[in-house]
Amino acid sequence: MTTRLIDESLFENPTNPTNPESLVHLEFDDGDAPRLAGARCSGCGTVVFPRQESCPRCSGRTMSAHVLPVSGRVWSWTRQAFAPKPPYRAPTEGHQPYHVGYVDLGEVLVEALLTVSRAEIRIGLPVRLTTVPAYRDDDGTEVVTFAFRPERDGER
């Protein structure tokens, strides 16, 4: 089974392109899985995600690639109870209600899937970057996207 990132522009350059299977469910302290990459304005310091060419705060055009922190806290969350319409693409096993929210990474809040149980989810929960299968391409390729999971003891 081959695997690909849903959109490479969201991530820092994957360091292990010869072994794409390694992308899924890797822990990021392994050091060889893709981290999220945004951009930072050299004029005013604003951090954006995904990268864009001009700064939404000061309109400057000197944005440089900027890798985001991997851990933060849930800033807000909700649950997607019903199956979204296309262009949403459900995972192979079909739509299951899932959590989504903003994660406060300090310099920026990033919207992401949250692989956190309903019992556990709350504003302020410490979470850490991970990857999850998003859907399967027509040719069978597993497409992987980013998400945040609860941080484990001692990870910070």
Place this chain on the structure above:
Amino acid sequence: MTTRLIDESLFENPTNPTNPESLVHLEFDDGDAPRLAGARCSGCGTVVFPRQESCPRCSGRTMSAHVLPVSGRVWSWTRQAFAPKPPYRAPTEGHQPYHVGYVDLGEVLVEALLTVSRAEIRIGLPVRLTTVPAYRDDDGTEVVTFAFRPERDGER
């Protein structure tokens, strides 16, 4: 093979609904084929096609059904050289260049397919209402629309 009018609202009530095959290529002096039906404003006399509920000239709302003349003259014409994109539906045999134009019926000019040869077509040509196959429905039904053909000697 069953046959239907492309849109019944364009025609006066067909008088022979039990024999829909009779719709195709009927001559209109036969007296039992559908004629075009527009509407006429009782306020200002404006004739429109197809029918609409208010008058585009005086905004009055007393429009009554009005059967259009069957013969007139070509007011302008052109040829459709390339196959139109959908929602155009080509006839069963595929797109062939066809003529289209406005026919001056005296009280109104009506846009229509012109089943007139390239050699013969010209502004001023006397023409007469007819029906032609437009396309075939998925279930095989032949769908028929209106057109004008050259008027024959003695028809007027």
Place this chain on the structure above:
Amino acid sequence: MSRRDDVYVVGCGMHPFGRDESVTGMDMAERAVREALADAGVGWEDVGYAAGGSDVSGKPDTLVGRLGLTGVPFVNVQNGCATGASTVLAVANALRAGEASLGLAVGFDKHERGAFHVSAARYGLGEWYAETGMMLTTQFFALKTQRYLYEHGISERALAMVAARAFRNGSHHPLAWRRKPLTEQEILDSAEVSPPLTQYMFCSPGQGSAALVLALGDRAFDLCEQPVKLASLAFRTRRFGSFEVFSPWLPPGPHHSPSIDAAEAAFRTAGVRPADVQVAQLQDTDSGSELIHLAETGLCGHGEQEELLAAGATDPTGRIPVNTDGGCLAGGEPVGASGLRQFHEVVRQLQGRAPGVQVPGAPRVGFTHVYGAPGISACSVLTI
């Protein structure tokens, strides 16, 4: 500014909101326009400038084929949920610029059932954002509400109180879609959509149309016994740091909102304070939005909402009646028509002829507020 330069509403019309498969968007728009013209006692041929908006139901300027081919300038505008305000702004500016003395604003829409379709590219976003199930307006409202309740110590019951009042008001309003009152418990117990919001805390895409006739200065008083003055209409896009729909990221807070800017500008231009408002329309795409907008527009302080709701202060008989026609929650949201519905209701309230429950005591200052993607808000002050 002298009365000569002021713009007034001199007529309004509306096609009932809801679901009615027998009419098209254009049918509804035609009816709303004819009703507004009749209300103003003018003919279509008297209109010197027109603006229309529809998100999905046709090109508004083709209405001239139904209303009469007078040659009138007719501009189509499209600003999402703020479209109605954009039509009024386009007409008001044209009148004040001297283009005409009588103008018409119309909005209409007829949406499919269910959530609105979205296109990531149309919002300048990558396909991944929609494909992974994060591009839903319902999520945005839930996320914003969740955070707002947390920051200001408001309970989920307050969300149910908003919806209950909306359906209560709608039940008395002949032009509303949802006319059945619901209890707070029924609302809390309805299907989960995106917590903290349940099914009955969301408005649905629907259909409808509303239209206004506007006139300049003295012409307004010639035409109408009770012209309603458009004391201000302020339209704002988001500033940096606002929390908007379809945002893959946000800067660290505090988060601003275009509603704050638009409301401040509207009150400043009109020379009235939020406390002067006697009847208000707030964008209530969902219960949480109305709660937030109550404070963002300055009609109350952040965190005061629950107490106000519990005390009935936002009811038609309260201190600050909100969404007296049931708002979007009871009316549904035909995007192009929704902003003009707000004007219709406030104008009729100020003229003492509300279609539903009339705010007592002859209110003289009204307020409207719309808010929508991609971070725009428009607020108006209407006075009589």
Place this chain on the structure above:
Amino acid sequence: MSRRDDVYVVGCGMHPFGRDESVTGMDMAERAVREALADAGVGWEDVGYAAGGSDVSGKPDTLVGRLGLTGVPFVNVQNGCATGASTVLAVANALRAGEASLGLAVGFDKHERGAFHVSAARYGLGEWYAETGMMLTTQFFALKTQRYLYEHGISERALAMVAARAFRNGSHHPLAWRRKPLTEQEILDSAEVSPPLTQYMFCSPGQGSAALVLALGDRAFDLCEQPVKLASLAFRTRRFGSFEVFSPWLPPGPHHSPSIDAAEAAFRTAGVRPADVQVAQLQDTDSGSELIHLAETGLCGHGEQEELLAAGATDPTGRIPVNTDGGCLAGGEPVGASGLRQFHEVVRQLQGRAPGVQVPGAPRVGFTHVYGAPGISACSVLTI
């Protein structure tokens, strides 16, 4: 009207028209806006009111995410081929109404190749009309031209002369798409589309963007050494009896046109005569349209066109230079941008800095004309 109330163009910018898969509609719009702001010597934060139009390439107000989140009111307009004029009108009215002293108008589009897609319902027509192959804009232009040539005794060669001049002008213009001159015979011999019009007599859907910075009164003279005055801008919908695209029927003639009304109003308001115009932009969706518009706008009499063309009177060095940038024929027609391209070219001509061939003799009076579905036209007079 005093100079204080007049609106001026103080900056213009344009992204080259044509085909370039490496840029999106929004990319082009951003570039055109930045160029217009730089040309005016102002920043985006100075803009107090903005209007944008795009038929298919995104919501113009989302440009604030690229240009800067200043809170500026940003209205989206959509009037088909007249969209560019609608953006200018919206901004000019806002400036004259006192909403701001500096405004921005931007239009952009990036279309698919080939004829535009149409939807019968969107035009209030039955499906039969499209299904039977009568709902094509190319047919409409051919039918209108066929009749016009017949009524006024004009030969098909005149159509080729229009296109030949367009490609000649385009060949000298750095922002044009089609830069290869073609002979009249090559144009006549190109593929038949709909007689009397051949392939090279039609413009193609393309891509591009153009933007203007507009300022009120004295502010304009503070900012710009050579502000170009928007002496008038008249927008008209069709009156009864005009011959428009997608018409299943027409009333018996004579057939009027909104171009006649818009041009008359523009000249009347500006206080100039058609004979005063020294550089003109006319909607040339096809060669026949330009021919017809030459007379409908009053720039010549009906039937005089062939002689004017043969004498070179519409060339840049002639009595009445038309489409000096090659018009739609050489530029293609990105619907939202096309009207603003006209302004861009006329402004640059009047300022003596045409990107292509400069009309000699320092022209002081310019004219623009757009025309589109469903029977709308907008004309402006620009002076320096």
